[in-house]
Amino acid sequence: MKQTPKLDRIQRLMQPGVISKEGFLGNDTRKLADIIEDDQRLVASLGLTHEMIADVMEEITDAGRETFGSPKMVGKFLKVTVEGSMGKIASPFGGLYNKENITVLNIETNESITWTTLNIHMIRDHGFYQGKGSCYRIEPKNIAKIFKLKQMI
Numbered sequence: 001m002k003q004t005p006k007l008d009r010i011q012r013l014m015q016p017g018v019i020s021k022e023g024f025l026g027n028d029t030r031k032l033a034d035i036i037e038d039d040q041r042l043v044a045s046l047g048l049t050h051e052m053i054a055d056v057m058e059e060i061t062d063a064g065r066e067t068f069g070s071p072k073m074v075g076k077f078l079k080v081t082v083e084g085s086m087g088k089i090a091s092p093f094g095g096l097y098n099k100e101n102i103t104v105l106n107i108e109t110n111e112s113i114t115w116t117t118l119n120i121h122m123i124r125d126h127g128f129y130q131g132k133g134s135c136y137r138i139e140p141k142n143i144a145k146i147f148k149l150k151q152m153i
Contacts, residue, residue: 003033013092014131024092026133036127043127043140048149053140054124056147057115061102071105078147079105089118093126106146113138113146 011032016023028035043050064072064080071081085099097118105112119138122128130137143149 001033001037003031007032010092019090019092022135024128024134024136025131026135026137028131028133030131032128035131039129039140040127046140046144046149048140048144050123050127052149053143054120056149057102057120057123057143060104060147061100061117061120064102074104077106077108079107089116091118091121093122093128095121097121104146106148109146111142111146113142 011025013019014024014032025035030038040050043053060074060078060080061082063074064082066072068082068084071079074080081103083101083103087099088096089099090096097116100117101114102116103112103114114136115138116136119130119136122130123138129140
């Protein structure tokens with residue numbers, strides 16, 4: 001994937017203090033195209049797609065909204081809690097998303113992961129899991145492990 005002027009503009013929006021205080025890149029100094037390409041290779045090596053990962057995240061988020069603010073069991077081993085704030089956050093790729101934090105705990109392994117509705121959009125539509133060191137970075141291997149995605153090799 002080649003770093004285009006459009007990706008340069010989006011990467012500038014991802015810097016700390018532009019859209020969000022922390023930004024979207026953490027301490028990752030790679031070009032946005034390289035971050036996306038590396039994550040694409042990793043997701044493919046797991047036998048997954050961005051859409052599959054985002055679909056599971058969205059399904060769990062929707063289930064957690066039923067008991068907004070309180071934990072809810074999803075399936076036999078996942079406990080989800082959805083907490084929100086007033087307002088929306090802009091995506092560096094375009095669009096506005098609810099400010100929600102979704103935390104999922106695998107009660108069998110005691111491993112957890114936290115994401116936002118913005119993460120779901122960026123993963124599904126852009127293959128972007130955020131840069132290394134970002135506080136909202138979603139590691140595809142972690143999500144596959146915590147959710148026990150059967151496609152994982």
